[in-house]
Amino acid sequence: MNSNPLPSLIAVVDIGTAKTVSLVGQMIGGQARMLSFSERRTEGVVKGVVTDLEKLHALVHNVIHDVERGAGRNVEQVYLSLGGPAAEGERVKGLVMVPARDGKVTQKDFVEAVSSARRQEPAAGRTTILYMRQPTMLDGKPVASPVGMTGRRLEVSFWRVTMEDALVRMRVGMINGMSIRVRDFILASHAAACAVAEDADKHGGVLVVDMGAGTTDWILYYKDHILCAGSLPVGGEHLTNDLSVALRVSRETAEDLKCRFGSGVHREGDLNQTIWKDGDRGLGDQQFNRGAITKVLSLRYQETLDLVRKDVLRHLEGIFPGHNVRLDQHMVPSGVILAGGSANLADACEAVQQALGLTARVGVPRFDTESLRKPEYAGVVGLMRAAITDAPPAARRPRGLWDQIKALFRF
Amino acid sequence: MDRAPAILLLGVGGAGCSMVARLLPVLPGEVGTLFLDTDERSLPAGAQTLQLGRQQTRGMGTGGEVGSGLAAAESEEAAVRRALAGSHVVVLVTGLGGGTGGGATPFVASCAAEAGATVLCFATMPFSHEGERRQREADQAATALATRCHGFVAVHNDLLLQQVPADAPLPDAFAAADAWVGGAIRGIAAAFAPGALVPADPSALRSLFPTPGSPTLCAFGDGEGQGAAMKAARAASDCPLAHGPGAVTKVASLFVHVAGGPELTSTDAFEAVAAVRTKFGGETATVLCARTDASLAGRVEVSVLGASLPVPRTAAKGRRGQKSGKVDDSQAIFPFATDDAVRRGYFGGAPMTIVEGQDIDVPTYIRKAVRLPAAP
Numbered sequence: 177m178n179s180n181p182l183p184s185l186i187a188v189v190d191i192g193t194a195k196t197v198s199l200v201g202q203m204i205g206g207q208a209r210m211l212s213f214s215e216r217r218t219e220g221v222v223k224g225v226v227t228d229l230e231k232l233h234a235l236v237h238n239v240i241h242d243v244e245r246g247a248g249r250n251v252e253q254v255y256l257s258l259g260g261p262a263a264e265g266e267r268v269k270g271l272v273m274v275p276a277r278d279g280k281v282t283q284k285d286f287v288e289a290v291s292s293a294r295r296q297e298p299a300a301g302r303t304t305i306l307y308m309r310q311p312t313m314l315d316g317k318p319v320a321s322p323v324g325m326t327g328r329r330l331e332v333s334f335w336r337v338t339m340e341d342a343l344v345r346m347r348v349g350m351i352n353g354m355s356i357r358v359r360d361f362i363l364a365s366h367a368a369a370c371a372v373a374e375d376a377d378k379h380g381g382v383l384v385v386d387m388g389a390g391t392t393d394w395i396l397y398y399k400d401h402i403l404c405a406g407s408l409p410v411g412g413e414h415l416t417n418d419l420s421v422a423l424r425v426s427r428e429t430a431e432d433l434k435c436r437f438g439s440g441v442h443r444e445g446d447l448n449q450t451i452w453k454d455g456d457r458g459l460g461d462q463q464f465n466r467g468a469i470t471k472v473l474s475l476r477y478q479e480t481l482d483l484v485r486k487d488v489l490r491h492l493e494g495i496f497p498g499h500n501v502r503l504d505q506h507m508v509p510s511g512v513i514l515a516g517g518s519a520n521l522a523d524a525c526e527a528v529q530q531a532l533g534l535t536a537r538v539g540v541p542r543f544d545t546e547s548l549r550k551p552e553y554a555g556v557v558g559l560m561r562a563a564i565t566d567a568p569p570a571a572r573r574p575r576g577l578w579d580q581i582k583a584l585f586r587f
Numbered sequence: 588m589d590r591a592p593a594i595l596l597l598g599v600g601g602a603g604c605s606m607v608a609r610l611l612p613v614l615p616g617e618v619g620t621l622f623l624d625t626d627e628r629s630l631p632a633g634a635q636t637l638q639l640g641r642q643q644t645r646g647m648g649t650g651g652e653v654g655s656g657l658a659a660a661e662s663e664e665a666a667v668r669r670a671l672a673g674s675h676v677v678v679l680v681t682g683l684g685g686g687t688g689g690g691a692t693p694f695v696a697s698c699a700a701e702a703g704a705t706v707l708c709f710a711t712m713p714f715s716h717e718g719e720r721r722q723r724e725a726d727q728a729a730t731a732l733a734t735r736c737h738g739f740v741a742v743h744n745d746l747l748l749q750q751v752p753a754d755a756p757l758p759d760a761f762a763a764a765d766a767w768v769g770g771a772i773r774g775i776a777a778a779f780a781p782g783a784l785v786p787a788d789p790s791a792l793r794s795l796f797p798t799p800g801s802p803t804l805c806a807f808g809d810g811e812g813q814g815a816a817m818k819a820a821r822a823a824s825d826c827p828l829a830h831g832p833g834a835v836t837k838v839a840s841l842f843v844h845v846a847g848g849p850e851l852t853s854t855d856a857f858e859a860v861a862a863v864r865t866k867f868g869g870e871t872a873t874v875l876c877a878r879t880d881a882s883l884a885g886r887v888e889v890s891v892l893g894a895s896l897p898v899p900r901t902a903a904k905g906r907r908g909q910k911s912g913k914v915d916d917s918q919a920i921f922p923f924a925t926d927d928a929v930r931r932g933y934f935g936g937a938p939m940t941i942v943e944g945q946d947i948d949v950p951t952y953i954r955k956a957v958r959l960p961a962a963p
Contacts, residue, residue: 465963
């Protein structure tokens, strides 16, 4: 049984394709205070997939040492973010017919339904990383807590995230190698949503799109719960790469041009603008047509959003087969919230409006430290928030039966 | 045949034959044409044709087998050599990736070069949707061709598709391809026809391409109305033939042909040539050719052909004990511009990411065939 309370020192590590960040906080009088923060450029990860374990290993160790030095204390356990296409999500359902003659649901029925959902094994070679609760249905109607209510058919469902055994072992092994325990995994897109979406958004329905450097993770909330989540192996690096191929410039130049002149929307007026790479018009300075830059970037950006839309619809079709669910203002009244580094692209919200037909806003994480109030830090800030508030019960793999029930009710 | 034509245009294989057949109506009368294919159905009736490998394929295609394409060509060696004899310039048009195009064309190119002709080759490379194998075989054939022809121009189908709007019907896409390649060939052919104001002769072309395997530049552009000559020169500078993967954009020697209506002034013509030279180089030699043509009223066409000397094969490396004797052919042209690196950039070499049947690491604008605005 694992029932020790949340330790006062909370450490989170978010390994991204471009940067690896770690944050250590402490609960002081029920309030979280940030103690230290570290950010390093990631090496050995391409498109969200680890390609050089040794480099990544060294990097994660350095990042954790940084935060330990900053906090002046040793970290004993960390929360790891988990995202990218390697983490696959699916919906699992448990069902019981309420046995009582009067149809009153008991605690036992509920536990029975939960365990029937959890009895479904993931595919061979995959490990379940986390379960996230979805609405409980009693006779087809959503209920917050079914115990004590009457009905015949009790359905509980979870969003289950699975990952290949070897990948999980690699991550855990990497952290264990520093004598640090992995306290839990938190879904990266859920973490980002914790930082940028309000409860009211989640209640009405909102799509959070976290476009990082290598991957684009999305998560859809509906009626306070996670409806589905997914990830695509496309991200900001693809924007940079497209630009570097189109203009025949180095990646660094392309990255710089993307940040300074890029846009999610191509406008006719851009064609008349000539921009200079360095601006000093000196030796080695180059001029470009701004229209070419916005054209290349807007095509990729809107294509990525379109891929997200198709991925969401594919998941929804799996959850509600034959219902022809549409991703529109009725489904997500709060629209789209953009997070991740690529949310900084100019006119990103307008691009969402064009590609998905939904209102959009750039999600700025709510946090004390000014320097972390940027969309690219939504992941790590949300990870911390999730670790403090939602995550332990929601994301921890419930171990014993009692823990399972507790986990469900604390979500 | 009483006298061999100075310029012989050869369509080899299915793709080559159909392209030459489409060009036939717009070619000047001085150009001889010949169609070579194993598949008798693709040989147009009423034109000079030569069916290859009657024994091997019995009138059918090669089914994409490069080996049988080569065998088919070799079996007709005598006829091929007879047809090529006496021509000063042989222009081969072919599609690589298939059997006849990939197998027979290098053989025909060797025969033409041995017959003393200057051999130019326009080869279309397969669409990226046509699969890895076709792409690989096309690359191999292109390498073989580039060393045997004096000038070799790869026409990338993917890039040509980008030149037409996304919603254009398929025939328009092929018509665009014909316009570029046909325009260039027409320009070269017309340059040697009698009646040019500034004439050129085939030996001038030979001086551009002294040895086989020269890195080749080819471009074509046309313009209309006010400042037509400058518009044509600018269009030639942006020509996709000159900007494909592996294409060279700066050359030592240039051959520029300017054709326009009777109102073409010398100032216009020389301005156009100057613009082309600024873009493409031509410091060693620039052969200029201009003509007026009543049928081009109000229009100007600029065709550019250029070459550099082949990169000297580094013998010094052998002494250091590396790569003795054997030189990597791909290095002779341009070391960075491999197809993979050009199309996928930073992700070149990394495993493909297939989403909805497409490799999404390839830039969106290339996959969607969107034309980008020209650089300032």
